[in-house]
Amino acid sequence: MQLDVYFNFVNLFAGENRTPTYLALNPNGTIPTFVDGGVVLYEASAIMIYLAEKAGSTLWPDGAARLETLKWMFWAAEHFRRGPSVLIEERFIKQLQGHKEDAALVGDALKSIHRYAAVLDAHLRDRPFVVGHALTLADIDLAAPFSHVPRTRAPFDAYPHLMAWHQRLIDDVDAWRATGEDLERRIAEIQSAAGARSRAA
Numbered sequence: 703m704q705l706d707v708y709f710n711f712v713n714l715f716a717g718e719n720r721t722p723t724y725l726a727l728n729p730n731g732t733i734p735t736f737v738d739g740g741v742v743l744y745e746a747s748a749i750m751i752y753l754a755e756k757a758g759s760t761l762w763p764d765g766a767a768r769l770e771t772l773k774w775m776f777w778a779a780e781h782f783r784r785g786p787s788v789l790i791e792e793r794f795i796k797q798l799q800g801h802k803e804d805a806a807l808v809g810d811a812l813k814s815i816h817r818y819a820a821v822l823d824a825h826l827r828d829r830p831f832v833v834g835h836a837l838t839l840a841d842i843d844l845a846a847p848f849s850h851v852p853r854t855r856a857p858f859d860a861y862p863h864l865m866a867w868h869q870r871l872i873d874d875v876d877a878w879r880a881t882g883e884d885l886e887r888r889i890a891e892i893q894s895a896a897g898a899r900s901r902a903a
C-alpha cells in the first residue's frame with residue numbers, strides 16, 4: 703500500500719510481548735500490535751483494514767465486494783487458520799522447546815485443514831483471486847498459513863487450485879513474496895538462537 707509504517711520487532715522468545723509497556727497496548731501479549739497516534743489496534747485483520755482504508759486501497763473494495771471480502775476474512779479466522787495455528791504450536795514451538803508434538807491435537811488439526819482446504823480449493827477452481835478478479839485483504843488473510851508450511855507441513859499440496867492461487871500471489875504480488883522471504887530470515891535467526899541455547903545448556 704506504499705504507506706510509511708515503522709516496524710518494531712517484538713521477540714516472543716525473549717518475552718518482549720510480556721513487558722508492562724507492551725501489555726498496556728495489547729493485554730493479550732500477542733503480535734502484531736499497531737499504533738497510529740491515539741489509535742491502538744491488535745488483531746492483524748483489523749490492522750490491515752485500518753491501513754487499507756487510510757491508503758484508499760482497492761485491497762479493501764466497496765459495496766458487495768467488501769462484504770465478500772469480510773466473509774472470507776471471518777472464515778479464515780474462524781475455520782481456515784485454526785488447524786495451521788495448532789500445527790505451528792505442535793510442530794514448531796514445541797520442537798524449539800524440546801517437547802514432542804501431541805498426536806491427537808495434530809490429527810484434529812489435519813482433519814480441520816482437509817475440511818476447509820477442500821472448500822477453498824473448490825472456490826478457487828475458476829477464480830484467480832478469492833473475491834472477484836482482483837487481490838483483496840481476503841487473499842492475504844487466507845494466504846497467511848502458507849508462510850509456515852515448511853514448519854507445519856500443512857497438507858495444502860493435496861489441493862491443486864489452492865496451490866496455484868498461492869503460487870500466483872508469490873509470482874505477482876511483490877509485497878507478499880518479500881514478506882515471506884523476511885519471515886524465513888527471522889525464523890532462521892530464531893532457530894539458530896534456540897540451537898545455541900540448547901548447546902549451552
Ligand SMILES: N[C@@H](CCC(=O)N[C@@H](CS)C(=O)NCC(=O)O)C(=O)O
Pocket residue numbers: 714719731732733734744745746747
Ligand atoms: N488473531 C491474532 C493472532 C495473534 C497471535 O496469536 N500471534 C502469535 C504469533 S503469530 C503470538 O503473538 N503468540 C504469542 C502468545 O500467544 O503469547 C491476530 O490475527 O493478530
